Amino acid sequence: xxxxxxxxxxxxxxxxxKNQLAWKIAEIASDNAKLDKAAIEMVINRIIDNxxxxxxxxxxxxxxxxxxxxLKHPRKNGANLFGIxxxxxxxCEWAAWSNGTAVRELDFHDTFLAEDYSHPGDNIPPILSVxxxxxxxxxxxxxxxxxGYEVQVNLVKGICLHKHKIDHIAHLGPSVAxxxxxxLKLNTETIYQAVQQALHTTVSTxxxxxxxxxxxxxxAPAHAGKLAIEAVDRAMRGEGAPSPIYxxxxxxxxxxxxxxxxxxxxxxxxxxxxKKAILETYTKEYSAEYQSQALIDIAKKLNKKIPNLxxxxxxxxxxxxxxxxxxxxxxxxxQKMDPNASRETLDHSIMYxxxxxxxxxxxxxxxxxxxxxxxxxxxxxxxxxxxxFEDKKWTKKYHxxxxxxxxxxxxxxxxxxxxKKITEQLDRADAHPYGARPxxxxxxxxxxxxxxxxxxxxxxxxxxLKVVQNLKNLKAGELNKLNIQVKRSQIKKNTKQGIF
Numbered sequence: 001x002x003x004x005x006x007x008x009x010x011x012x013x014x015x016x017x018k019n020q021l022a023w024k025i026a027e028i029a030s031d032n033a034k035l036d037k038a039a040i041e042m043v044i045n046r047i048i049d050n051x052x053x054x055x056x057x058x059x060x061x062x063x064x065x066x067x068x069x070x071l072k073h074p075r076k077n078g079a080n081l082f083g084i085x086x087x088x089x090x091x092c093e094w095a096a097w098s099n100g101t102a103v104r105e106l107d108f109h110d111t112f113l114a115e116d117y118s119h120p121g122d123n124i125p126p127i128l129s130v131x132x133x134x135x136x137x138x139x140x141x142x143x144x145x146x147x148g149y150e151v152q153v154n155l156v157k158g159i160c161l162h163k164h165k166i167d168h169i170a171h172l173g174p175s176v177a178x179x180x181x182x183x184l185k186l187n188t189e190t191i192y193q194a195v196q197q198a199l200h201t202t203v204s205t206x207x208x209x210x211x212x213x214x215x216x217x218x219x220a221p222a223h224a225g226k227l228a229i230e231a232v233d234r235a236m237r238g239e240g241a242p243s244p245i246y247x248x249x250x251x252x253x254x255x256x257x258x259x260x261x262x263x264x265x266x267x268x269x270x271x272x273x274x275k276k277a278i279l280e281t282y283t284k285e286y287s288a289e290y291q292s293q294a295l296i297d298i299a300k301k302l303n304k305k306i307p308n309l310x311x312x313x314x315x316x317x318x319x320x321x322x323x324x325x326x327x328x329x330x331x332x333x334x335q336k337m338d339p340n341a342s343r344e345t346l347d348h349s350i351m352y353x354x355x356x357x358x359x360x361x362x363x364x365x366x367x368x369x370x371x372x373x374x375x376x377x378x379x380x381x382x383x384x385x386x387x388x389f390e391d392k393k394w395t396k397k398y399h400x401x402x403x404x405x406x407x408x409x410x411x412x413x414x415x416x417x418x419x420k421k422i423t424e425q426l427d428r429a430d431a432h433p434y435g436a437r438p439x440x441x442x443x444x445x446x447x448x449x450x451x452x453x454x455x456x457x458x459x460x461x462x463x464x465l466k467v468v469q470n471l472k473n474l475k476a477g478e479l480n481k482l483n484i485q486v487k488r489s490q491i492k493k494n495t496k497q498g499i500f
Contacts, residue, residue: 001273006158006264008254009247017192021246021266022174022199026191028268028275029147029178035139036146036274040472041441042281043145046110046121047128047468047482048444049283053109054082054102055484056365056451059492062215063102066222068493070098072500079129080483083491092133093229096126100222106365107217107347108451110283111290112153113322113398113408115160117168119221120175120281123148126225127179130232131479136183138474144183146275150268151175153277158266162326164257165206169224173202176228177235186236196241197231198224203252209326209348212335217344280403283439285431285447287365291323292353293429294409299357302414302424309359311416312382318391319410320398323350328388337384339374346374354412355383365451397427404434455486 004024009015017023057063070081070090078089082099090098100122103109109121127144130136136144152175161170177198181191202224208216235241246253253262269275286296295317306312317328324330327350335341336349346352346369356368359379367373397407411425430436431443445465452461467474467481474481 001267001269003265003267006246006266008249008251008260008262011249015244015247020244022195022244023192024268025151025174025178025195026181026188027271029181029191030186030188031271033272034274035142036276039146039276039278040142042278043142044468044471045441045444047124048448049109050103050121050124051464051484052448052451053106054099055455057102057105058083058486060105062218063105064492064494066098066101066219069498069500070094077133079132080480082484083486086480086483086485092129093226095129096225096229097222099129100125100225101218104221105218106287107289108284108287108365110281112156112281113290114157116156116162116171118152118156118171120149120152122172122221122225123152123176123179126176126229127183128479128482130180130229131183134184135477136479137476138471140183141479142472144179146278147182148175148179149278149281150275151178153280154267158264162206166256167204167206167208167220169220170199170203172221172224173198173228176225177232180229180232190235193241194232194235196243196245197234198228199245199252200242201227201231203256211333212342212345214344282432285429286363288353288363289327289348291327291408292350294426295350295354296357296363297430298410298412298424298426299354300361302412302422303358303361305422306414309382312385313415313417315386316413317350317386317388317410318394319388320394321390322398323410324388324390330388330390339380343369350388351383351386354386355379358382455490456484460485
């Protein structure tokens with residue numbers, strides 16, 4: 001790996017392309033490096049993971065709307081829509097829009113946390129949709145996805161967007177563009193222009209994840225993927241981009257992030273070095289914000305330690321800066337304490353999540369979020385008793401550069417009415433790669449079977465699992481086999497009409 005110094009230059013200094021971050025990204029995207037075997041297997045795991053949550057969310061409102069928009073853009077030799085007959089094809093950017101929303105809706109796929117947040121699995125829908133439309137092979141798709149993960153993970157390691165209240169999809173646009181460049185075997189110049197265009201068009205604020213969180217949280221990465229596809233299309237036609245998009249005098253860094261005195265260090269592999277960043281990412285066992293995963297495990301353990309939950313006086317959670325200020329009481333969002341808040345908001349309230357998991361000793365992607373569940377009096381009592389605190393020790397562990405030491409956990413102190421204190425702590429979720437029981441291929445398959453139960457028939461389920469595990473052997477034009485069909489009668493519609 002090479003650590004690249006990234007800073008702002010005044011316009012009077014002509015910064016050579018080869019010294020620009022977008023060019024360095026384009027170089028590794030076009031280097032045709034040897035694929036790592038473990039990375040290939042992890043891509044397969046994540047395609048299974050994405051399919052699980054996408055099928056489970058097919059009839060949720062945001063997904064219905066995105067699908068109906070996509071259905072209005074048919075294309076003879078296009079891409080597939082999750083759940084829809086595989087013989088029907090649609091413009092790839094609209095397929096990416098619909099499928100990307102389905103993947104993101106439940107907040108239940110993979111994650112990577114470092115200087116910023118990310119859900120690298122968001123790279124898969126746009127890259128897959130373009131692969132289907134352009135009739136690429138399984139190996140082509142693997143190359144593209146591995147690059148997408150590599151670029152996003154390393155941007156997340158080097159550049160913090162959250163500090164400036166910029167949504168993390170600003171790292172997704174460039175990573176999708178780079179992944180598409182790899183898959184389509186584009187030259188470095190074309191990928192360079194596409195990466196810059198994709199960044200320029202995908203910068204948006206974090207209001208989508210603040211206060212009363214709306215369905216846009218699910219749409220945001222799908223939107224970035226769609227814009228990245230369009231950026232690559234323009235670049236392939238010879239169109240240029242705002243440049244240098246990272247280092248320029250009026251660039252994203254200069255005007256939106258740390259400013260003209262900024263200095264970032266972004267790691268990227270050497271040219272021809274195998275890309276393995278996907279192996280540093282991790283999926284979710286529970287449908288909730290990643291930083292709540294370990295806390296759900298803690299709550300389940302505390303359920304067995306506390307004989308009478310009615311005797312709880314207060315619960316103090318000591319955790320990292322990110323957890324406290326994003327999903328904890330440090331966010332100062334009254335909506336996070338509101339039983340009538342949206343599912344998206346409750347998903348970002350560790351107080352709510354911990355209270356429910358403590359009572360139920362379990363977590364369910366639907367049942368744990370119902371209005372009835374959120375309004376249970378005993379739950380509200382526990383919920384209101386919870387306060388989070390930043391502990392510098394946990395913040396330091398959160399930012400540890402060694403993946404084996406990096407921690408997304410907490411220490412929880414439960415104080416009972418009689419003054420007794422019960423403590424439990426966990427560095428990382430049990431399902432984390434370095435947790436107590438890391439997710440393996442069978443765990444991904446079990447998650448798929450659980451989330452698609454009652455939606456997919458067993459024959460279609462078995463067919464998909466067999467095909468996806470043979471991904472590297474799929475020939476050009478066979479990637480439509482990765483689509484999953486459900487019975488037409490199970491696909492719900494939105495009665496409200498839009499423009500399309």
